[in-house]
Amino acid sequence: MAESYFVGLEFNEKEIRLCVYDPKEKDAVSVMITAGGSHAECPAHMAYIEETGRWKYGIEADYFAENKGAVLFEDVFDRVLEGRDFEANGKVFSGETVVAEMIKQAIAFAGIKVPAMQIEVLMITVPKISKYLTDTIEKAFKRMGLAAGQAYLQSFDESFYVHTYYQKYEVFSRDVGLFYFKDDTTVQFKKLHSDLTTRPATVTVTEGGMTILSLDPDKKDQEFADFINENVRENEYSSFFLVGKGFDRSWSKKSLGLLCRARRKVFYGTNLFSKGACYAAREKSSYAQLKHRSLFMGSDLVRKNIGIELLSEGIAIYHPLITAGINWYEAENECDIILNDERELVFRVSSLEDGKKTNYSMPLTDLPERPAKATRLNIRIHFEAADQCVIDVKDLGFGEMFESSGLSWKEVL
């Protein structure tokens, strides 16, 4: 049987990193994704070669731009985040075309030449999420021939959580801190907190401060130590992760000493997010091990249940449209209903946190008069952000007996 892989791919403003789950190692391992197998990361650049109509990624993109006149894009992530196209020599390429090409070329280094056949689950992890980005990446997945349930997207925060929970318990028995070195000087702090009193344990990641360190190594250590003291309270943490190439032991003697106090564990690496994404890919399969132990309450999480009370097969039920606890960019649903003689739709919204229930009424203005049970409506619900739910309703009429009015209504909750 051909092997299929669990893949985690980190895609940020500057770089791409790739991890693949190795069943022999029982761990996610980094994949060298440059020609010659020398680097575990490469620039998130793409270049378009006019002569061949092809795209190159990473270091090769830089080479072709410099030496062969290819059109270079160094801001692939930002363009995708903002929904901007890629223009090269008068031609316009959509984000999904470029992203699909980038992913295909990166995963080819892991021996994945036919993604649809060789990928069990692919998880892309990104530092920020927008509606444009989720739409583009979803379309890129389709271009690659990946089916629903074969590819997903999640934030860095969620990758941090999964990565942490794949470690030994002592790593996360108390809070876990993450110092993310975005570049040589910029550091951001994040705190992972587990409420172990609940079943499953609920986990949150909150952003702490951000600072810019000096380039001078002597000053850098002190500044980093000050930053640690600002964000870390003595006994709250069981471990810390230092992520990114901007950290180096050579300048961090004092700050490292601070972190290692009270027998706290300190880990350093560059592939935390891609590894976390790889573990998360595995979590989407029957190998999942976190499902019943912990629940990640990320900022991308939908915190409300949205549904409608109706009759289904003769029984009055609450029909859920959106169930809280999933990421907003994965939350969408659609159904058709038949109206009796109502001129409005009433949705029931309940909060995940306090259970409070609210009814939202959506009037169907100008809906033509028809007999009872002779109007079919299509309801589509999706999110544009974690706190912005959009409900689109369309009048489908009733076959050839009552033509659709063409009317549609939109409500933003």
Place this chain on the structure above:
Amino acid sequence: MGNYLLCSHPLAGKPFYIESIHLNIYSIEELCFFLSTNMAIADEVILNPLLAEWLSEQCGIINIKEYNSIVVSDEKIGHRLYWIFVKSHYFAENELRKYKVRIDAFDNTGRMERQKLKGDALLKFGKYKRSIGCYEEVFAMQGISSKPSFFRATVWHNMGCAYEKLFQTARAVKCFEKAFEIDGSDIFRDSYIKAVYFDSGEKKAEEEIKKLELDDNYLHELKRQISEIKAKPVTGDIQKTLNEWVKQYHLSVDQ
């Protein structure tokens, strides 16, 4: 709580076609609505051998063996009809009980009455030639002469309406005249005189009014009503409206 009904299946990729009225049905809900509001021509659907396959493949109703085992005939379609209503879950419990009574009553309706109702339904759907065929079948049935006068007059009257829709005004006049002869009530009288007006003109209508010894007010009122009809303009695209009328006419005389 809203009384919305969740559609259990998407719209059918392949509709069920009711040939006699040129209607495509795209869902089990549409089918139930159609059958419940047009019971008189439900036999065209229920007795169609393609219905079982459509219910199974397009509507996900899987108990087709059960469906096929229900005894059905030209005159007794009620059990199968009710079975569809129950399996569709389109109707609430109280509605089902109401329809059960209606279905049983319809199944027990006499042949002549059912045929007349069928004619009326086809007339409503604009299938004028077929509706005339139904009315003619009623008159060919044994025992028609012993039916109440109002029933017989109504059949003639409705046949007249069908002929009028086909612009066969002379035949329409004969039908309305027959209806008035059988049952002299005002409704049939008025229809007859109007038909004479449209077929032969105002002068002929006046003659009939005088024959029936109706007063001057009657003619005055008749003219007022007719002028109101004539005053209604055709709005919108005249050519498009005309094309639509021609199309409807062809469909109405379609076998």
